[in-house]
Amino acid sequence: MTKRTHFDVIGKPRRRVDGRAKVTGQTRFADDIVLPRMLHARLLRSPHPHARIVAIDASRAERHPGVHLVLTGKDFPVSIGILPVSQDEYPLAPERVRYVGDPLAAVVARDEQTAGEALDLIDVTWEILPTIGSPQEALARPDVRIHDYNDVGNIHRNQSYQFGDVDAALAASDHVFEDLFFFEGNTHLAIEQHASVAAVDGEGKLTLWSSTQVPHYVHRQMARALAVPEAHIRIIACPNGGGFGGKTDVCNHEAVVLKAALMLGRPVKICLNREEVFYMHRGRHPVLMKFRTGVSNDGRITGMHLQTLLDGGAYGSYGTASTFYTGALTPVTYELPRYKFEGCRTFTNKPPCGAKRGHGTPQPRFGQEIQLDKIAEKLRLDPAELRLNMVAKPNTLTANWLRIGSIGLAECIRQVVDRSDWKNRRGKLPEGRGLGLACGAYMSGAGLSIYWNKLPHSGVQLLIDRSGQVTVFCGATEVGQGSDDVLAGIVAEVLGIDPFEVRCVTGDTALTPIDLGSYSSRVTVMMGNAAIEAAGKLRALLADVAAAQLQTAPEHVVLAHGRVFRAGDPGKSLSFKEVVVLAEAKHGTLGAVGSYTPPKPPGRYKGGGVGPSPAYSYTACIVEVEVDRATGWIHVPKIWIAHDIGRALNPVLARGQVEGSVYMGLCEALMEEQSFRRLPPKLSHALVHRAPSMLEYKSITALDMPEMDTVLVEDPDPNCPFGAKEVGQGPLLPVMPAVANAIFDALGIRIDELPITPDKVLKALARKAKGENPRVGPDHFPEVPYPEPMLVPPPWEGGDGNSVEPAARAGRVREVAP
Amino acid sequence: MMRLPWFRFESPRSVAEAARILEGEGPGAVLIAGGTDLLPNMKRRQQAPQVLVSLSRVEGMKAVEDGAGLTLGGGLTLAEVIGTAGLRARYPGLWQAASQVATAQLRNMGTLGGNLCLDTRCSYYDQNHEWRKAIGFCMKRDGETCWVATASKRCLAVSSTDCAPALIALGASVRLESTAGERDVALADLYRNDGIDYLTRRPGEILTRVLLPDAAEWTSTYWKLRRRGSFDFPVLGVAAAAKLAPDGSITEARVALGAVSSHPFLTRAGEFLAGKRLTDEVIAEAARMVASRAKPMDNTDFDVYWRKEVVAEFTGYALRERRGDDMDAVRLRTARRTL
Amino acid sequence: MTDTQSAPGGARRNLRMVLHVNGEDTEVLFAPYKTLLEVLREDLGLTGTKHGCELGECGACAVLVDGLPLLSCLVLAVECEGKAIETVEGLARGPTLHPLQAAFADLGGAQCGYCTPGVLMTAKALLDGDPDPCREKIREAISGNLCRCTGYQQIYESIEEAARRMRADAAQSGSCPCCEGTAP
Structure with a gap:
């Protein structure tokens, strides 16, 4: 890419290209689709957390007037799953249910009401199995197995990596800090509930319209579930009414409506109700963490040993990746010479956890950033200075072999420090008021696909014809983040036209080149680079024919404002359309494709594929709190945030992503929790979601949201389109630890677990008053049978990115004494 | 989408007429005013009245x-x-x-x-029918136990x-x-x-x-x-x-x-x-x-x-x-x- | 007058009724258990009105009934006869967006766009009653509409910008935006 400093579209605040549709109610979400002869489906879900299905009798339901079809597990013999390593779910559970809400049958009827009535007429005979309610219980009861395919007990994933001799580093350190943290699970709560419509087209092939962030992965899994060739299924990802990761898994109901449409020859729709969305979940894992960190007297980290224990819920989902992510990105913010990471994910009888905004990384970031605050306190250093002194350097490798390109973290810290008047206010506000700082980082797209292949991660196709119309095709999915706007904006910039002149056709596996989906903050970088390539090819053709006409060389042709000029000579120009006509006459039908494959990651050890990214974004955040001593009530008047975005393609949307992340981070900090209620075991085996409703699963309203001061730090990254890094996830990460650190500044207490609620504040204050450790948080990390670590020397200890012992060892579980 | 069960709808014009309908229909009839409490309860099947008697057109109710x-x-x-x-x-x-x-x-x-x-509220009660089924229901509706305090003889909503x-x-x-x-x-x-x-x-x-x-x-x-x-x-x-x-x-x-x-x-x-x-x-x-x-x-x-x-x-x-x-x-x- | 569906326990009758939606009288046949939300979306094809919970817990389904923002998921359609119902489909005048719509599109007030119709209708009622609401009043007015994308800041700014544009238009045309009368 050529270095450009002047842009006509990029960097200008403008109306998003799909803005009009969104404000007129014309955006067609999945549940807005209505087809002739359409039927409606509902799912029968398990009322038991763990049970064997002895028998299902659907005959009464089948006879219910208006019912067209009842499906059960026997209709779906093949298991599915988003990750190839854990295809452990069936669209409808065939013989065992593993959480309250696990679907086991479906009714298709003339309307939703009738389908719902018929669900009550399905008779199921159950054999109740013991309930596993927590990771601790999962480890303690290997005899009660939720799945059979995993190696041991209820351990789904277990791994250990050591990048340099951490024990030696800690032994040689001036200080060793050991801290436990707990991050409660939470869910996406997109306002749009998942919906899907399936239909058979005139050729007998299947189409699925779905609220999904990942049409390509759904495509693969639906073909598997239905045993239909991929080429005979078309997945159309409707714009999502919010995703946040909640629509990145393949869903039971997607397979159900496809199967029903196939069997009935009629369109079938399903829309989950809110409670069902809480059961679909795939959200933030609850994670218990233990950090042991060595520090020198001048506040530099010498080594870190991180252990994580994840409550995965009943199925694999993204869990394998999630487990890696609780350790993989920890080293990208600060210099960390040696690092050891052990992670373990357990199965429990709860809705499956998966990927939510920040996927697996907010939990360890929460712990790490609070621990840094504790380190600064102990060493009497300013927490901002402590961090500034050890910010990772650009164009370096981390201990775990991630390549850091651009890094604007120091500038982010300086921005929020200045704007909040940190130096004059932190530690100096009246009791009950405080400021807290924290930082974070996230990847601009995962370096590897979720299934192994050598194929591009994103493809863009561009068509132009003599009418002057420009159509761009890409499999990327608009989930609110503005992916269509990024696509149109980039094409428009390269071709010198207005973004509204670009028609976007996206998220349709029949029409659009493959893009892996709207997850891992990958769309801007990957789709964007592919779009630049495609548009650049067409631009070259246009410049070529225009050059002849303008009597100049192609490299002196400028495309801007819908016209084509000779550089430095605005007087003479052709219209864009005239040039297209000339090009079509000379070159024939005009089209171009572009594709993007991320750089090969430097780490070559097994498991090194989770974490690499073309670029990392960085964020710093300062939160101000006012905490009432008597009630523990927490008030947040203001939040300052600075995000290193590389370049903001459309600053309106970029700021919206940052502020939306701050909002969601604050929700997680103060109130959101996907928590469960166990009834007295003597009376009931029930294990239910505490609050599967929008009223009782608390999220911040307009009245609760504090003022935000948002800064975009722009330091273009060479790997990224026009230098633009991710913005949709990273800014969430520092918010939670910044709240916790602010509460420490306000009252001298530590809340080492989320959410931070007023009762915990009072508890910590009571401990402080009694002279005890003024802290609320986990005080025990269970004995986890982590495997022997895979040894990978960090780059500065002579490694080549490979492990020094056989990789096979990493998967093996160490024997533990009974 | 959460849906109401089938019901019959009456819209009397006077208090006297509304009172007569209530008396005539007996316990299967329920008054509805704004509906913001009753309708969610009906959608969750906490209540399933056969007849809704609307007060919205009853004269004098906004005096x-x-x-x-x-x-x-x-x-x-x-x-x-x-x-x-x-x-x-x-x-x-x-x-x-x-x-x-x-x-x-x-x-x-x-x-x-x-x-x-307003109906009394409880986190074991203000839930969908499917959720309440998963706990075997509760004393307030369709069950026996008060899960808030299992020894309680009365509902603690x-x-x-x-x-x-x-x-x-x-x-x-x-x-x-x-x-x-x-x-x-x-x-x-x-x-x-x-x-x-x-x-x-x-x-x-x-x-x-x-x-x-x-x-x-x-x-x-x-x-x-x-x-x-x-x-x-x-x-x-x-x-x-x-x-x-x-x-x-x-x-x-x-x-x-x-x-x-x-x-x-x-x-x-x-x-x-x-x-x-x-x-x-x-x-x-x-x-x-x-x-x-x-x-x-x-x-x-x-x-x-x-x-x-x-x-x-x-x-x-x-x-x-x-x-x-x-x-x-x-x-x-x-x-x-x-x- | 009625259409029937057979069901256990006897015939279930659908209702036929005239609803006044976005300035038009429309005859519609619907099952009497349906809320206004369901009739708008399913029987009138007005899918611009969204739903996120159907229990009055999110605000996505807000529409105007006789000028007031209500949650259509908790309004019985059978109670809407003779009332003026406004939905997002009725906001624009022909090809011209309502100033709220234009500002939301311009300033990031709509991200995924799903809560947007409910927010727009609520904001319209606000501006119809107060052409220059302060930030606090805006926050209060839309605090019954959950948004998971924006953090609300760009929503406030969009409403403020729309109010500014409407006041400027009104000043130019000499009419008062809240009473549609002519300013003295």
Whole structure:
């Protein structure tokens, strides 16, 4: 890419290209689709957390007037799953249910009401199995197995990596800090509930319209579930009414409506109700963490040993990746010479956890950033200075072999420090008021696909014809983040036209080149680079024919404002359309494709594929709190945030992503929790979601949201389109630890677990008053049978990115004494 | 999409006609006013009445009669109550309570009568049918056990109305009309401390009027504790009303609590406060008395011990505001708005 | 007058009714258990009105009934006869966006666009009653509409910008935006 400093579209605040549709109610979400002869489906879900299905009798339901079809597990013999390593779910559970809400049958009827009535007429005979309610219980009861395919007990994933001799580093350190943290699970709560419509087209092939962030992965899994060739299924990802990761898994109901449409020859729709969305979940894992960190007297980290224990819920989902992510990105913010990471994910009888905004990384970031605050306190250093002194350097490798390109973290810290008047206010506000700082980082797209292949991660196709119309095709999915706007904006910039002149056709596996989906903050970088390539090819053709006409060389042709000029000579120009006509006459039908494959990651050890990214974004955040001593009530008047975005393609949307992340981070900090209620075991085996409703699963309203001061730090990254890094996830990460650190500044207490609620504040204050450790948080990390670590020397200890012992060892579980 | 079950719909034009329908249909008929409490319950199948008798077209249900006191029709929406001329100045406690119910849209729908008759709430009960099935249901509906306290003989669902404690503190009564005639009852007596049988309203009775006594020399306030600035039901409501003598001492006072029991109720702090000035010590003692009566259970939002712990502080807020302290900053932090 | 569906326990009758939606009288046949939300979306094809909970807990389904923002998920359609119903489809005048719509599109007030119709209708009622609301009043007015994308800041700014544009238009045309009368 050529270095450009002047842009006509990029960097200008403008109306998003799909803005009009969104404000007129014309955006067609999945549940807005209505087809002739359409039927409606509902799912029968398990009322038991763990049970064997002895028998299902659907005959009464089948006879219910208006019912067209009842499906059960026997209709779906093949298991599915988003990750190839854990295809452990069936669209409808065939013989065992593993959480309250696990679907086991479906009714298709003339309307939703009738389908719902018929669900009550399905008779199921159950054999109740013991309930596993927590990771601790999962480890303690290997005899009660939720799945059979995993190696041991209820351990789904277990791994250990050591990048340099951490024990030696800690032994040689001036200080060793050991801290436990707990991050409660939470869910996406997109306002749009998942919906899907399936239909058979005139050729007998299947189409699925779905609220999904990942049409390509759904495509693969639906073909598997239905045993239909991929080429005979078309997945159309409707714009999502919010995703946040909640629509990145393949869903039971997607397979159900496809199967029903196939069997009935009629369109079938399903829309989950809110409670069902809480059961679909795939959200933030609850994670218990233990950090042991060595520090020198001048506040530099010498080594870190991180252990994580994840409550995965009943199925694999993204869990394998999630487990890696609780350790993989920890080293990208600060210099960390040696690092050891052990992670373990357990199965429990709860809705499956998966990927939510920040996927697996907010939990360890929460712990790490609070621990840094504790380190600064102990060493009497300013927490901002402590961090500034050890910010990772650009164009370096981390201990775990991630390549850091651009890094604007120091500038982010300086921005929020200045704007909040940190130096004059932190530690100096009246009791009950405080400021807290924290930082974070996230990847601009995962370096590897979720299934192994050598194929591009994103493809863009561009068509132009003599009418002057420009159509761009890409499999990327608009989930609110503005992916269509990024696509149109980039094409428009390269071709010198207005973004509204670009028609976007996206998220349709029949029409659009493959893009892996709207997850891992990958769309801007990957789709964007592919779009630049495609548009650049067409631009070259246009410049070529225009050059002849303008009597100049192609490299002196400028495309801007819908016209084509000779550089430095605005007087003479052709219209864009005239040039297209000339090009079509000379070159024939005009089209171009572009594709993007991320750089090969430097780490070559097994498991090194989770974490690499073309670029990392960085964020710093300062939160101000006012905490009432008597009630523990927490008030947040203001939040300052600075995000290193590389370049903001459309600053309106970029700021919206940052502020939306701050909002969601604050929700997680103060109130959101996907928590469960166990009834007295003597009376009931029930294990239910505490609050599967929008009223009782608390999220911040307009009245609760504090003022935000948002800064975009722009330091273009060479790997990224026009230098633009991710913005949709990273800014969430520092918010939670910044709240916790602010509460420490306000009252001298530590809340080492989320959410931070007023009762915990009072508890910590009571401990402080009694002279005890003024802290609320986990005080025990269970004995986890982590495997022997895979040894990978960090780059500065002579490694080549490979492990020094056989990789096979990493998967093996160490024997533990009974 | 959550859907209502099938039902028959009646829309009478007069109280008498509505009362006749209720009597004729028996227990299968249920009154619907704003629908903001009943319809979610029906969608979750907590209630499945065969007949809905709508009060929306019943004449006179939105009456406002101003005299020495104030009479408010039970069918006034909460937004209409808030907008009633002079109400904010004369009955600030009611205004503050009504202003904090749910959300602006729901206040355009929900009625004063509906808020007073609000079904008791419980985190084991206000759930979809599928969820309740997963716990084997509960005492309040379709089951036997009260999961809040499994040894409890009675249902412990929580009274969650904001307007009731405010109106109890103001000494309000309500008019109930049926085919048998009409009767006025003190609002406090409308409630029973039982999560299932929480109203003394007889089947067939319609709450048509709320009767507020003269408020001259009275001042009142309502403090609501909840997680967020909107949507949420109270986990604690403290209402205080006081009649002040010219010297600033209290002639008469009432302090009522909501959301810490199956009914809203008057505490004895009113008697304690009579004849006293609101010094810090008096406020602290009154707050202790009030707090001792609060018996929250673990069936709402927030940690139950914490809810108990903050009753005194919240009562203090209410009394300090009545004393004339500037409580705007505290309001802003807790209610997210000044009231 | 009625259409029937056979069902256990006898015939279930659909209702036929005239609803006044976005300035038009429309005859519609619907199952009487349906809320206004369901009739708008399923029987009138007005899918611009969204739903996120159907229990009055999110605000996505807000529409105007006789000028007031209500949650259509908790309004019985059978109670809407004779009332003026406004939905997002009725906001624009022909090809011209309502100033609120234009500002939301321009300033990031709509991200995924799902809560947007409910927010727009609520904001319209606000501006119809107060052409120059302060930030606090805006926050209060839309605090019954949950948004998971924006953090609300760009929503406030969009409403403020729309109000500014409407006041400027009104000043130019000499009419008062809240009463549609002519300013003295």
